[in-house]
Amino acid sequence: MPKPVFNTERCKGCGLCTSVCVRNLIFLSEQFNSKGYQPACCKDDTRCIGCLICARTCPDVVIEIHK
């Protein structure tokens, strides 16, 4: 199963990935990372289809897709 893995500390909370997930799985966390950004995360990674679009959209290579 494909699974998005977020490097939360690198995330700048721009939200670009949240708009491109075909399953609408990505949202910005209520929590803050040490840089003060609210990082992106996945609400249910079992539903990820591994389309890679979120990873490719991220300007900061925060998201890796593992299998």
Place this chain on the structure above:
Amino acid sequence: MKGNEAIGEAAIAAGCRYYFGYPITPQTELAEYMAKRMPEVAGVFLQAESEIAAINMVYGAAGAGARTMTSSSSPGISLKQEGVSYIAGAELPCVIVNIVRGGPGLGSIQPSQADYFQATKGGGHGDYRNIVLAPNSVQELVDYTYLAFDLADQYRNPVMILGDGALGQMMEPAVLPETNQQVTDKPWAACGLKGRRKPNIINSLYLDPNRLEQHNLHLQHKYQLIEQSEVRYEEYHTEDAELIIIAYGITSRIARTAIEKARNAGRRIGMLRPITLWPFPSRAIRELAQKTKAFLALELSAGQMVEDVKLAVNGARPVYFYGRMGGVIPSTQELYEQMIQVISGEGGKGDD
């Protein structure tokens, strides 16, 4: 051989295969000569869209590890200053020829020495120095152009040849050096990783002020080394001289003839001719100040080098100045009269 051609041949002998330039009188002949010669030695001649572009091509070629040069004349050298500052900051070796003409502004196309400040005090923004060589014959144009490439590589620093239209046009016999076979190892050059693990970065940006200060201290340390090791000058009849002329380049040749005339008239006049304008032969001048009675700086300017002479002499002896500007070259008789006036105690211009 003509002066301009001598520079070109010496550069090729030194292993320079990348020339980037732009036409401007009175150095255009050098560019034209390189346009003809570079293809014959499998080198690159490129006429850039501006002096600014030419010096940045030099920055690229030098950073990529090649022996490279550009040439221009005063207004064009002003345009190049942005690039020269970056080259000095990034510590890249290159040779810049300035066939100086009268200024300011468009000025004239006649020989001048009014770019002394610009050449020796940095010229662009920031704390940096160029090594500045001032030949006074066609043979010296050959020798010092050749040397310039070695000095540039050795110190990773821009080296400027300061000439003028008179030297460029002068026809004299000259012996060319052997072709340089040594390839300087440049492990810092940005030429592709080629198995190296850490990328090479050619750059002059240090956003952290402390790191920039460290970089500046490193540069200053290098400049001190150059000042200790690379001062070049020639003395002429200084041993018993009561008056010492300080003159470089074309002016030193006229001065020499005038000194010969004065010697024949029993006047004890000598000359110290700086060959490196930076580093300046301050110590030699300071030592001469112990023996002589006065100095007279002769320049084709309103008085630029004379300031360095005064700094070297530091008040120990009077320092006089005589100069012509805007491309006017003084006659032997004119300089002779100036020397006689000073040595006869009638003083002259510039004594503080």
Place this chain on the structure above:
Amino acid sequence: MTEKLFTRPKSLLDVPTHYCPGCYHGIIHRLIAEIIDELHVQDYTIGIAPVGCSVLAYDYFNFDMFGAAHGRAPAVATGVKRVHPDALVFTYQGDGDLAAIGCAEIVHAAARAEKFTTIFINNAIYGMTGGQMAPTTLLSQRTNTSPYGRNSEACGHPIRMSEMLATLEGSIYLARVSVHDAIHMTKAKRCIRKAFELQLQGKGFSMIEVLATCPTNWGMRPLQAVEWLKSEMIPYYPLGIIKDSTEVK
């Protein structure tokens, strides 16, 4: 053992960038690095980044790099490529850099058919200095130096650099792309890759103009900026291959 379906290309160093949230520089850097990995040319790639937001690109790319003076990257690249004709040489320039202060350098590098590639980031504003009007700033777009909106009477019209360079014989491949969604990103990558391949084949000058957002200086949230790029920039700067002299007609 975890298999990675998507990870950082090895030509892009694993370090945080200084770019603002949502800025497209990061995406474009990654696409370039991916292509360099795919073409196996990391060992002989030399990049040149002049002054602009991407001035620190040498801290992010994992290959030899030059910093350059504002606008002068095409001249620097000319020097580099003449010394190393077999290297993959590219400049990475913003709109102020390329279309204003470095206009002479880019035009003449293209005219000479210099065999390097320019990645031209057009975000219609000066980013690094904090949001001033660029030659590519759209009419009525507000910036810090066009606070009432760019007015053609006083400031002229925005320059379409790709079309301008297309008139020169020396430019062989020019494309305008965007990276605002997956489809456009794929197209952008294909174009950059083609430009690099043509360069490696010893062909002339190539440039890929990438439309980019600058949420910070546009005064928008990143997702708003994407919409502005689509609705305002693309109509004035049409996407597509502007010139391809290598196509067999």
